[in-house]
Amino acid sequence: MNLLAATPSSDGMIAGAATGFRPLDWAVVVLFLLWMLWIGYRSGRRNRTAEDYVLGGRTMNPVMVGISLFATLLSTLSYLSYPGEMVKYGPVVFIGLAAFPVAYYIVSRLMIPRYMKMNVTSAYEILEIKLGRGVRSLATVFFLSLRFLWMATIIYATVDVALIPVFGLDPGWVPPVSVVLVVITVIYTTMGGLKAVVTTDVIQTVVMFAGVLLTIGIIGWKVGSFGAFFEPQLFEHWPPVDWGFDMSKRMTVGNILLMTLVWQVCTAGSDQMAIQRYLSTPDVATAKRSYRISLVTSCTIQLLLAVVGLVVMTYFLRYPQMLAPGTSVVGDADTLFPRFILIGLPAGITGLI
Numbered sequence: 001m002n003l004l005a006a007t008p009s010s011d012g013m014i015a016g017a018a019t020g021f022r023p024l025d026w027a028v029v030v031l032f033l034l035w036m037l038w039i040g041y042r043s044g045r046r047n048r049t050a051e052d053y054v055l056g057g058r059t060m061n062p063v064m065v066g067i068s069l070f071a072t073l074l075s076t077l078s079y080l081s082y083p084g085e086m087v088k089y090g091p092v093v094f095i096g097l098a099a100f101p102v103a104y105y106i107v108s109r110l111m112i113p114r115y116m117k118m119n120v121t122s123a124y125e126i127l128e129i130k131l132g133r134g135v136r137s138l139a140t141v142f143f144l145s146l147r148f149l150w151m152a153t154i155i156y157a158t159v160d161v162a163l164i165p166v167f168g169l170d171p172g173w174v175p176p177v178s179v180v181l182v183v184i185t186v187i188y189t190t191m192g193g194l195k196a197v198v199t200t201d202v203i204q205t206v207v208m209f210a211g212v213l214l215t216i217g218i219i220g221w222k223v224g225s226f227g228a229f230f231e232p233q234l235f236e237h238w239p240p241v242d243w244g245f246d247m248s249k250r251m252t253v254g255n256i257l258l259m260t261l262v263w264q265v266c267t268a269g270s271d272q273m274a275i276q277r278y279l280s281t282p283d284v285a286t287a288k289r290s291y292r293i294s295l296v297t298s299c300t301i302q303l304l305l306a307v308v309g310l311v312v313m314t315y316f317l318r319y320p321q322m323l324a325p326g327t328s329v330v331g332d333a334d335t336l337f338p339r340f341i342l343i344g345l346p347a348g349i350t351g352l353i
Helices: 023-046 050-058 062-073 076-089 091-117 123-131 133-167 171-223 226-230 253-270 272-279 284-318 333-344
Strands: none
Touching: 023 171, 050 171, 050 272, 062 171, 062 253, 062 272, 062 284, 076 091, 076 133, 076 284, 076 333, 091 253, 091 272, 091 284, 123 133, 123 272, 133 171, 133 333, 171 226, 171 272, 171 284, 171 333, 226 284, 253 272, 253 284, 272 284, 284 333
16 A cells, blocks of 8 residues: 555544554565575675674775664664653753763774774773783673673563564563574674674664654654644653752753763773774774764764654654553653554564664
8 A cells, every 4th residue: 555645544543554563564574684694694705804704804884884883882772762761751861962072072082093003803902902811801701791681681671572562472472582583693693794793783774764764754744733743731741851960860961961971982982892893994084983973873863763752742642542552651651662663654664663
């Protein structure tokens, strides 16, 4: 069915459109996973040396590396939950973007040039040079343990919160679905090395942006009025803005700015996943450019996700019958974006996102 030729029905859905996870969506999911495996296989065939495998031969495109760095540092949970944060707390959540220029200055001026001049292949080599092999080994254990627990939590929570409800499966399927996703990811990244990781990150970033833009466009078309997104009653539940530092509160401007700055400097300036990407570029200038592109991409997606939060809030307040049974707009804000992906996007697109 041509989505643009359809008309909104009284319940907010596209007249005549099926909802839920459809056979075409399943086909898209399977084909997409096979595509990732094929990219891993093809990238692996092109690797000739260990440096090709680990660092892409140090000739990686800074634009792709920057997008890959963005995708690495943005979890699936963040992508799905940022609109919910906008629904519950308002735009104060995104004030942290103001810390990006300071983070860029610190990382690009004080850290990246030093890493690039050392001609190493990983962050662990830097530790060995400065502090010895024992510290390098300990840091490796800490990093792998942290990433193992972090990724396990993200994958499990994403499957439990988003995928299983979208698929309409019993919650007992959460562990096996998580294992399947882990195995597929491990296979294509192991086969292809950094080139496969960067390429698949870029593809997945394009899909993320597509989901955001389609959601904004379709809801805007369904609602039919720009002013509907700025009606005062939509924002009555937002708490007042607290401009100070208060460790007992979650959402203050000072807390958010400090947290964002520390997070960016720590992850982009010392995390192996970031340093590996800088080292995969030819020189200091391209490494800096890759980090700058990462920040620009992150800023853009976060602003768009804020808009998504605004539009899905408007949509589900206008059409409360489209909410999942037993849920509410504010109380279950984190589920609104996944819910719209399921019921509001065309067949095939839902599976892709």
